[in-house]
Amino acid sequence: MALISVRNLYKVFGPNPKRVFPLLEQGKSKPEILKRTGCTVAINGASFDIEKRETFVVMGLSGSGKSTMIRCLNRLIEPTRGEIILDGQDIMKMDKEKLRETRRYKMSMVFQHFGLLPHRSVINNVEFGLEIGGMDKDERQKKAMKAIELVGLKGFEYSKPAQLSGGMQQRVGLARALANDPEILLMDEAFSALDPLIRTQMQDELLELQAKMHKTIIFITHDLDEALKLGDRIVILGPEGRVRQIGTPEEILSSPADDYVKEFVQNVDRTKVITTSSIMKSHATVSYPADGPATATRIMEKNRLNAIFVTDSDRKLMGLVTIDDAAKAAKKGQKDLTPIIQDNIYTTYPDTAISDLLGTAVTTTYPIAVIDENNVFHGVVDRGAILAEVTIGIDDEAAPTRLSELNGQEEDAETRENA
Numbered sequence: 001m002a003l004i005s006v007r008n009l010y011k012v013f014g015p016n017p018k019r020v021f022p023l024l025e026q027g028k029s030k031p032e033i034l035k036r037t038g039c040t041v042a043i044n045g046a047s048f049d050i051e052k053r054e055t056f057v058v059m060g061l062s063g064s065g066k067s068t069m070i071r072c073l074n075r076l077i078e079p080t081r082g083e084i085i086l087d088g089q090d091i092m093k094m095d096k097e098k099l100r101e102t103r104r105y106k107m108s109m110v111f112q113h114f115g116l117l118p119h120r121s122v123i124n125n126v127e128f129g130l131e132i133g134g135m136d137k138d139e140r141q142k143k144a145m146k147a148i149e150l151v152g153l154k155g156f157e158y159s160k161p162a163q164l165s166g167g168m169q170q171r172v173g174l175a176r177a178l179a180n181d182p183e184i185l186l187m188d189e190a191f192s193a194l195d196p197l198i199r200t201q202m203q204d205e206l207l208e209l210q211a212k213m214h215k216t217i218i219f220i221t222h223d224l225d226e227a228l229k230l231g232d233r234i235v236i237l238g239p240e241g242r243v244r245q246i247g248t249p250e251e252i253l254s255s256p257a258d259d260y261v262k263e264f265v266q267n268v269d270r271t272k273v274i275t276t277s278s279i280m281k282s283h284a285t286v287s288y289p290a291d292g293p294a295t296a297t298r299i300m301e302k303n304r305l306n307a308i309f310v311t312d313s314d315r316k317l318m319g320l321v322t323i324d325d326a327a328k329a330a331k332k333g334q335k336d337l338t339p340i341i342q343d344n345i346y347t348t349y350p351d352t353a354i355s356d357l358l359g360t361a362v363t364t365t366y367p368i369a370v371i372d373e374n375n376v377f378h379g380v381v382d383r384g385a386i387l388a389e390v391t392i393g394i395d396d397e398a399a400p401t402r403l404s405e406l407n408g409q410e411e412d413a414e415t416r417e418n419a
């Protein structure tokens with residue numbers, strides 16, 4: 001079951017927002033509705049599920065409703081209509097006390113501009129929420145220290161925010177959100193105010209932290225690269241506050257739902273996002289010690305292969321034999337594959353980005369074997385599939401031309417001139 005389930009969520013800002021719904025049903029646009037009613041449709045019928053422990057990115061251009069969306073999830077902004085179910089409980093129906101408890105213990109927020117109290121030290125900032133919640137001093141300081149260590153700020157606990165760089169201030173913001181160990185982190189453009197280098201570093205650190213913490217993270221950004229890097233799944237909001245697509249980075253890049261998303265993603269370097277698993281193919285193997293050179297030769301001939309991978313009885317990859325070696329060994333009557341197994345072959349993992357395979361792809365003669373962390377063989381990626389991914393979307397106007405075509409064109413020109 002999803003941790004958070006959002007159904008038909010609407011937020012309309014302005015006087016008497018309910019009168020906007022008939023206009024929405026008639027398909028009136030956001031600017032038209034604003035003109036006619038003075039109301040702004042910020043979220044227009046959004047539905048999605050957020051799974052436990054995933055990083056769910058809400059992505060869209062300025063004004064598409066991202067901040068409104070994340071604030072509706074904890075009702076910092078009161079939705080106009082819809083349902084938000086958190087762990088089986090309807091947030092829309094919670095009374096003030098229950099809502100306060102949910103905000104305090106279940107979800108914490110990290111803001112773009114850090115939101116730190118300037119006169120308080122790092123540790124006092126981090127423990128602030130716990131203090132408000134009435135936790136005693138020893139316990140809250142212990143929790144705050146743990147969070148400070150987690151974000152790599154040990155040694156700075158008694159500094160004031162103004163003494164820290166932007167990246168460090170945002171670490172304090174993150175530590176403050178983590179201090180009460182909430183299940184859900186709401187991060188609103190949390191890295192957008194940082195210099196590009198620091199921003200990249202914080203993204204990497206968040207990925208590392210998340211690998212240890214396994215929180216459910218809802219991360220808002222207007223930056224597609226950031227969304228693709230951090231998101232397990234991404235929801236793309238259109239300018240009219242509608243959900244345009246929900247999917248993994250690979251799904252969004254490979255099959256954009258409409259022209260809006262297509263335009264969004266067209267300049268992204270796909271090879272950095274698409275991973276080996278999406279272009280992996282199955283490949284014939286022989287099993288050691290059951291199969292010998294004669295079987296290997298037969299399978300290669302049947303499948304028109306010049307080499308075949310060898311696995312042990314647990315499908316662990318041992319190496320590869322070529323058809324020449326296998327045929328020679330079979331002719332000599334050898335039964336054992338061992339002397340002809342080559343183990344100087346290339347391997348990769350299912351989650352490796354295709355861009356990391358390019359160098360190998362142009363040098364190796366054989367497909368690259370895809371294995372998991374236990375060395376179990378899953379399939380192969382070949383040069384053709386890698387190049388196909390790299391060349392998608394490349395404008396081929398200046399591509400090489402066949403010599404015969406060039407000659408043909410000259411002949412045509414001559415014929416025209418003579419005519």
Ligand SMILES: Nc1ncnc2c1ncn2[C@@H]1O[C@H](COP(=O)(O)OP(=O)(O)OP(=O)(O)O)[C@@H](O)[C@H]1O
Pocket residue numbers: 013014040041042060061062063064065066067068069222
């Ligand atoms: N308090 C408000 N009153 C009226 N309109 C609002 C209010 N807050 C947001 N809006 C409008 O709602 C729409 C969505 O705004 P929102 O801030 O959620 O978008 P966003 O995607 O987060 O944009 P940005 O990245 O610029 O913050 C916009 O058209 C905005 O002008």
